[in-house]
Amino acid sequence: xxxxxxxxxxxxxxxxxxxxxxxxxxxxxxxxxxxxxxxxxxxxxxxxxxxxxxxxxxxxxxxxxxxxxxxxxxxxxxxxxxxxxxxxxxxxxxxxxxxxxxxxxxxxxxxxxxxxxxxxxxxxxxxxxxxxxxxxxxxxxxxxxxxxxxxxxxxxxxxxxxxxxxxxxxxxxxxxxxxxxxxxxxxxxxxxxxxxxxxxxxxxxxxxxxxxxxxxxxxxxxxxxxxxxxxxxxxxxxxxxxxxxxxxxxxxxxxxxxxxxxxxxxxxxxxxxxxxxxxxxxxxxxxxx
Amino acid sequence: xxxxxxxxxxxxxxxxxxxxxxxxxxxxxxxxxxxxxxxxxxxxxxxxxxxxxxxxxxxxxxxxxxxxxxxxxxxxxxxxxxxxxxxxxxxxxxxxxxxxxxxxxxxxxxxxxxxxxxxx
Numbered sequence: 001x002x003x004x005x006x007x008x009x010x011x012x013x014x015x016x017x018x019x020x021x022x023x024x025x026x027x028x029x030x031x032x033x034x035x036x037x038x039x040x041x042x043x044x045x046x047x048x049x050x051x052x053x054x055x056x057x058x059x060x061x062x063x064x065x066x067x068x069x070x071x072x073x074x075x076x077x078x079x080x081x082x083x084x085x086x087x088x089x090x091x092x093x094x095x096x097x098x099x100x101x102x103x104x105x106x107x108x109x110x111x112x113x114x115x116x117x118x119x120x121x122x123x124x125x126x127x128x129x130x131x132x133x134x135x136x137x138x139x140x141x142x143x144x145x146x147x148x149x150x151x152x153x154x155x156x157x158x159x160x161x162x163x164x165x166x167x168x169x170x171x172x173x174x175x176x177x178x179x180x181x182x183x184x185x186x187x188x189x190x191x192x193x194x195x196x197x198x199x200x201x202x203x204x205x206x207x208x209x210x211x212x213x214x215x216x217x218x219x220x221x222x223x224x225x226x227x228x229x230x231x232x233x234x235x236x237x238x239x240x241x242x243x244x245x246x247x248x249x250x251x252x253x254x255x256x257x258x259x260x261x262x263x264x265x266x267x268x269x270x271x272x273x274x275x276x277x278x279x280x281x282x283x284x285x286x287x288x289x
Numbered sequence: 290x291x292x293x294x295x296x297x298x299x300x301x302x303x304x305x306x307x308x309x310x311x312x313x314x315x316x317x318x319x320x321x322x323x324x325x326x327x328x329x330x331x332x333x334x335x336x337x338x339x340x341x342x343x344x345x346x347x348x349x350x351x352x353x354x355x356x357x358x359x360x361x362x363x364x365x366x367x368x369x370x371x372x373x374x375x376x377x378x379x380x381x382x383x384x385x386x387x388x389x390x391x392x393x394x395x396x397x398x399x400x401x402x403x404x405x406x407x408x409x
Contacts, residue, residue, distance in 0.1 A: 114306035114339060135373070138339060142308045146343035150310055207387055214398040215310065216350040216388035219342035219380060283375040289362040289382055 007042040038069035045163035049174035053159040098125030100162030132277035147220040152179020169272035178262040181240040196242030197253040239263040305338035313347025335369040350385030354398025
């Protein structure tokens with residue numbers, strides 16, 4: 001089976017194409033799947049995370065997956081960020097230090113993931129950020145990773161990748177999992193039968209949490225939104241058939257025809273932000289508990 | 290015998306990155322064991338370079354399912370925390386207090402503690 005993609009950006013259409021790819025291959029097993037990128041002139045590298053997650057799911061059905069006709073700049077980026085080395089191409093070093101590596105990690109690899117993020121943020125090609133922004137960005141990425149580990153219950157790992165846009169002072173980072181998705185989690189643990197879009201909105205509101213056991217929860221996504229709002233960045237969440245997009249203090253939701261088989265969180269940060277992010281004087285360590 | 294104990298996060302986690310809920314659980318178990326023996330606990334964040342709410346929920350937030358806020362306030366303190374980490378911890382504490390206001394959650398947490406202690 002041959003499937004062609006066109007340009008993939010971090011937007012509704014970009015995710016929709018990847019979902020369509022899975023839909024077309026959903027009945028294939030023990031087959032050969034060729035994903036043809038001849039028509040792709042622009043592929044935002046952070047989208048390697050959901051793209052890789054979907055291809056991993058397809059290959060788990062014992063299909064042989066090939067990514068073909070990757071040329072020019074795109075080939076260079078997808079080789080340097082390590083994506084194509086999963087599909088029969090040799091690894092090449094990223095001498096310019098301008099790519100963010102594509103990774104598939106197991107859920108128990110939180111510490112390794114932490115070190116990977118620290119390594120990439122000190123690379124020469126990554127835009128310099130203020131100390132406060134650097135710390136908040138790093139913590140946001142860790143929050144997304146922890147959220148995926150706790151809520152998705154995935155056995156297929158967690159996929160991450162990023163893209164830097166130095167001239168636009170933007171850094172995009174995506175984390176995808178192949179777990180149960182927010183809608184299923186809300187249905188199973190909060191006994192609410194919501195659409196996928198409603199479930200994403202629910203997870204981001206007030207004190208809502210799907211946690212029921214001895215460990216409280218429900219802060220991760222809200223902290224993320226709080227930071228991104230101050231930073232004037234953007235968050236996208238794709239889960240099941242739901243698409244949620246937050247920027248400039250406003251959120252929008254849309255629905256896909258078919259589901260993404262898990263959850264993707266993409267954050268876009270404004271790397272030129274000089275805000276200190278330190279609200280510290282308000283908190284007295286003796287008055288914490 | 291000393292009635293005070295200092296718990297070093299860096300030592301228990303074995304890394305400056307306190308990210309995973311599982312690592313938070315290890316810290317929680319140490320704090321809870323000390324509080325059950327009515328010791329005064331100082332939780333040191335020295336050398337900690339990254340924290341998540343998931344880690345703090347497991348390490349500290351969970352304590353509110355077993356101990357009263359008064360007990361925790363009287364016997365637990367923190368040191369060497371960066372100012373913005375204090376903000377995060379405060380949010381975790383407030384979230385935990387709200388979470389355990391639901392009697393079913395509180396009861397469930399208590400039952401799990403009793404079950405764990407029976408098994409020891």
